[in-house]
Amino acid sequence: MVGIGLIGTGYWGKNHARNWKRMLDDGIIDKLVFCDIDEKRVKELAGDEIPYTTNYKDLLNDDEISGIDIVTPSNTHFPLGKEALIAGKDVFVEKPLTMSTKEAEELVSTAENCKKILMVGHIFRYHPGILEVKKMIEKGDFGRMHYMYTTRMAYSTPRRDMGVMYALGVHELDLYCYLLGVQYPNLAKMTKGSFLQPNIEEFASILMEFDNNISGYATESWMSPFDKKMRTLTIVGSRKSVKVDYMKHNEIYVFDGIMESRQDGNQRIPFVSEGEIRTISIPEKEPLREELCDFVNSINTRKQPLADMYSGMRAVEMVEKCLRDGFFRPDEN
Ligand SMILES: NC(=O)c1ccc[n+]([C@@H]2O[C@H](COP(=O)([O-])OP(=O)(O)OC[C@H]3O[C@@H](n4cnc5c(N)ncnc54)[C@H](O)[C@@H]3O)[C@@H](O)[C@H]2O)c1
Incomplete structure (x- = not known):
């Protein structure tokens, strides 16, 4: 029972x-x-x-x-x-x-x-789009993963009990680590802006660095009059890129273009191909x-x-250090 x-x-x-x-x-x-x-x-x-x-x-x-x-x-x-x-x-x-x-x-x-x-x-972690992306990462579908970025924008009255780092940034700090199968990034850096209340940031920009030159970026805001409610994650890879719109529980967007560089003599030449954007249907499930x-x-x-x-504790640790020092490094605890 x-x-x-x-x-x-x-x-x-x-x-x-x-x-x-x-x-x-x-x-x-x-x-x-x-x-x-x-x-x-x-x-x-x-x-x-x-x-x-x-x-x-x-x-x-x-x-x-x-x-x-x-x-x-x-x-x-x-x-x-x-x-x-x-x-x-x-x-x-x-x-x-x-x-x-x-x-x-x-x-x-x-x-x-x-x-x-x-x-x-x-x-x-329970969003159907994220479950799909996690499977694609594990299968190596992206080729070399370059970077991830999240835009989490809203136009809403800011909370009074916490800023965007504890309210929103906590999701990215957790999720990027989850997607890459690590406990922490090698480094997380943050800049923030408080405009309406002291000590409550209404805007934050996060950068995370992982092994193999993979980076993660996130923009978190409650003061975004032009975007209102926008919550997307984009993952860019050498063979494939994917966009998840968190507001949609039944589809993701896939770009099949190539983004890589090739050696020519002693130079690396960037190569970016044309590519199609496809919408892939996924089984609809409510994350909550x-x-x-x-x-x-x-x-x-x-x-x-x-x-x-444990993931909850690590996320709090990263937010707390970023808010205090502007950065988090796991070996500096
Ligand atoms: N996962 C998400 O996407 C998500 C989204 C929004 C909020 N949250 C989290 O949910 C929590 C609540 O946020 P909210 O926006 O619903 O706040 P809220 O202020 O709208 O609601 C909180 C409720 O708790 C009640 N409450 C407070 N102390 C209580 C107590 N001791 N006993 C019984 N009831 C009590 C209040 O009366 C109120 O109704 C926050 O921690 C927030 O971070 C998570």
Whole structure:
């Protein structure tokens, strides 16, 4: 029996609630209880079918609840997550895992000591386009991988609890490492801009360096009036290039042109071919549902999920160092 307690039914928690309700209807979970300190909000979302509470301790004291899903403001992830683990629950925490490396380390060691699952909401690991790209990387389809870049732009009121690095950049720092099968880049550098609030960056530009001269770039912004909501990842390789539009869950774009250089005497001559852009259909899946199903699978099998706590801790570590020093290097910890 898997019972789930969802804490936080705000902007993003509503999407968790919708997926959990469907998973309850589909028999993937057996019990569901919602919690939010805002009673009006949680009551409305729960409707007549789902029990709710305004006190998260009710969920921790409920023996029929085995998994706690935390979708509350990021500075509450650590205290709520730790209390839930100590209460004997498996825990899903939205990203960022915590707001500091110290907290992340303590949360991870609590999960290890309690022998509980701790998972982080690195949702893009579950995006169907990313799953396709990961397979293509593993098959060597790109030839020599040159670089990756992400444009994650929005025109929205900036958050007040964290800047774009903890809110958005955390995804790229995690995802590029995941795609390349490494724990860290050799170097991550960041520049940022704060325009509306002190100490909250509304814009950041990230550069990551990996082995074999592969680089990763990302632009993160909440102040992008011309792009509104744009979230794309492009991977450029010597034999193939791919673009994933994160807003689309059923297709990716493939460019079959060649971008390489050839030796001519003592010179390297760049060669860039014509190429076709094709749209490839992929099976449509909602990343959030895939992610929550992985949490349930971990509860049942005791195996680590794809977005495990260690990846959550490394991502926080990279964001924290980039914000503090402007760069992160794994050997300078
Ligand atoms: N993975 C993603 O793509 C994604 C997207 C958006 C937000 N998030 C993450 O989700 C989290 C929540 O963000 P949001 O935008 O939904 O925030 P929000 O402020 O809209 O919602 C948070 C909710 O938590 C409730 N809450 C706070 N403390 C509580 C407590 N102790 N007990 C019960 N309820 C409590 C609030 O009343 C509110 O309803 C953040 O950590 C954010 O980083 C992730």
